[in-house]
Amino acid sequence: MRFGSLQTEARILDLPVAATLLTGWILTALAGALYSRIFGRVANNVRNGWLFGMAFGFVVWAAGAVLLLPLASGGRAPAGSPALGLFLSLVVWGGTPASAVALRASAVAQVAAIRGQKAFERTEREAPARACRPAERQE
Numbered sequence: 001m002r003f004g005s006l007q008t009e010a011r012i013l014d015l016p017v018a019a020t021l022l023t024g025w026i027l028t029a030l031a032g033a034l035y036s037r038i039f040g041r042v043a044n045n046v047r048n049g050w051l052f053g054m055a056f057g058f059v060v061w062a063a064g065a066v067l068l069l070p071l072a073s074g075g076r077a078p079a080g081s082p083a084l085g086l087f088l089s090l091v092v093w094g095g096t097p098a099s100a101v102a103l104r105a106s107a108v109a110q111v112a113a114i115r116g117q118k119a120f121e122r123t124e125r126e127a128p129a130r131a132c133r134p135a136e137r138q139e
Helices: 005-013 017-043 049-072 081-132
Strands: none
Touching: 005 017, 005 049, 005 081, 017 049, 017 081, 049 081
């Protein structure tokens, strides 16, 4: 589904699409830095990081598309499908890093479980051999 948000934003700001995209990248990078500065390690959690991120994405949408964009453009703001696309893109943008952290944590846990199982199996195989060896004397 095409929302046309980028083209609508470019028209509202009277900028080329490439300049609008570059400006958006810079502003979302700054917003991400602000997010990490505000929340720090509190939001770096598999369980609640996605919620913090999506809530922050909502705040960025409210501050940017609802407040700053109309101020910068003389009262013009996206509406309808482009507004929905802008909203969804920022909320997904907010939740994506936390989702990546959750996926990585899940993968790390699975690898650790597999390694733990292999270590346990290796220990079980070696246990009888160690029990049968005579004790070495230390002089």
